[in-house]
Amino acid sequence: MTVTPSTHAVSQYATTTGNLTARIALHAYGTNAQDWFSWLDERLPLAGDVLEVGAGTGKLWTHVDHVGRGLSLTLTDFSPAMCAQLRTVPGARVQQCDATDLPFPDGSFDTVIANHMLYHLDDPGAALREFARVLRPGGRLAIATNGSDHLDELNVIGPAIGRPELALAATQNDFTAQAGPTYVARSFTAVTVERYHCDLDIPTAEPILAYLDSLADDPLTPQQRSAARDLVQARIDADGSYRVGKHTVLITAAR
Numbered sequence: 001m002t003v004t005p006s007t008h009a010v011s012q013y014a015t016t017t018g019n020l021t022a023r024i025a026l027h028a029y030g031t032n033a034q035d036w037f038s039w040l041d042e043r044l045p046l047a048g049d050v051l052e053v054g055a056g057t058g059k060l061w062t063h064v065d066h067v068g069r070g071l072s073l074t075l076t077d078f079s080p081a082m083c084a085q086l087r088t089v090p091g092a093r094v095q096q097c098d099a100t101d102l103p104f105p106d107g108s109f110d111t112v113i114a115n116h117m118l119y120h121l122d123d124p125g126a127a128l129r130e131f132a133r134v135l136r137p138g139g140r141l142a143i144a145t146n147g148s149d150h151l152d153e154l155n156v157i158g159p160a161i162g163r164p165e166l167a168l169a170a171t172q173n174d175f176t177a178q179a180g181p182t183y184v185a186r187s188f189t190a191v192t193v194e195r196y197h198c199d200l201d202i203p204t205a206e207p208i209l210a211y212l213d214s215l216a217d218d219p220l221t222p223q224q225r226s227a228a229r230d231l232v233q234a235r236i237d238a239d240g241s242y243r244v245g246k247h248t249v250l251i252t253a254a255r
Contacts, residue, residue, distance in 0.1 A: 008171040009120040011217050013079045017057050020082075022214035024059060026207055032198035036248070037063035039196055040115070043250055045140035046071060048110035053099045053131070054117030056082055058089040067091050074109070076102070100126040107136045115144045119172040124183055132187040135255040141188055147177035147247030151200075154244055157212065161227040166215045177249040188253035200244035205232040208242060 012019050027036060041064045050066065055075040066073045073092045077083050078099070086094045097103050099114075099121060112131045118124040131141055151168060158166025165171065175183060177193070185191050202208060205228075212220060212228060220228065235242050 003165070003171065004122050005120050005171060005173045006122045009078075012215075013056075013077075013082060015079075015081050017081050017085050019214040020056050022210050024057075026200065026202070026211045029200045029202045029207065030198045030246075031201050032196070035063075036196060036198070040064075040144070040250065043194065043252075044111070044113065044142050045252060046111055047140070048072065049108065050074070050111045050113065051076070051102075051104070051109040051134065052113040052115065053102070053127070054078070054114060054120070055086055056115075056117070058086045058092070060113075060115055061089045061092065074104075100130055102130045102134055104134045106133055108134045110136055110139050111142065112139070113142045115142075116146070118143060118175040118180070118183075119145060121173065121175075124173060124175040125186065128183060128187045132255055137255060139255040141184070141251075141253045141255070143180065143184065143251040143253075145175055145177055145180045145249060145251065147249070149245065150177075150247040151244055153242070154208065154211065157208070157228055157231060158215070160231060161220075161224045163212075163216065163220070163224060165217075166212055177247055180249070180251050184251055184253050188255060190252075190254040192252050194250050194252075196246075196248045196250065198248070199246050200242075202242040202244065203236070205229050205236065205242070208232050 037060055049072045051074045053076050055077050058075060067090055075086045075092050076095045076097050083094050083096045095103060100123060112135055118127060121127055155167040158164055181191050181193055209228060232242050
């Protein structure tokens with residue numbers, strides 16, 4: 001079977017929240033004193049009726065006080081496992097659905113958020129058109145995505161141990177920091193891009209092995225795991241840690 005971004009997302013996320021949780025955990029080793037969610041909290045154009053599409057585990061809303069701000073929050077995800085977790089977010093309405101076919105009337109929301117999810121779709125342009133449809137005139141869009149060079153130092157490990165599918169580019173579309181603004185400009189105006197400056201400085205091999213496990217539909221063999229550990233440990237021994245470059249941006253736009 002041909003692996004597309006969406007079929008890969010189904011295999012990764014439809015029945016478990018564990019893979020996403022493991023991936024988020026790696027970013028605890030970020031070099032920016034301000035974590036991603038706090039940085040995002042200061043920049044999201046939040047107002048009135050807010051929709052987050054592909055909300056995953058809802059971790060954003062453990063950092064952003066939607067209740068205290070009086071926001072009406074709707075969260076969606078295609079995954080039953082993610083939706084079950086999202087139902088624990090206080091005061092949120094949760095809807096399982098496809099990002100390219102949102103079950104909401106035209107002009108339902110003041111803000112739409114897509115945090116690190118558009119690169120999992122086969123047709124990100126179709127999702128952007130849906131976002132534009134459900135936004136009210138003057139409504140705001142906020143999208144987070146990564147550059148094509150994001151996590152390059154991790155992406156080389158899979159091919160080096162005979163698992164090329166563990167490189168991000170093998171499973172994602174071209175909605176990157178470089179191409180994303182052009183995609184957004186087809187359906188929105190006033191497009192802006194701001195980069196979150198942060199890298200990873202990882203002191204031991206274990207978090208990286210957990211990250212690789214989270215990407216693998218088929219478990220690493222003992223030989224592959226040993227090879228990955230040796231590769232990572234050699235870098236730690238030489239440099240004092242395993243350093244990884246990040247490239248993450250926030251794209252905002254107006255309806």
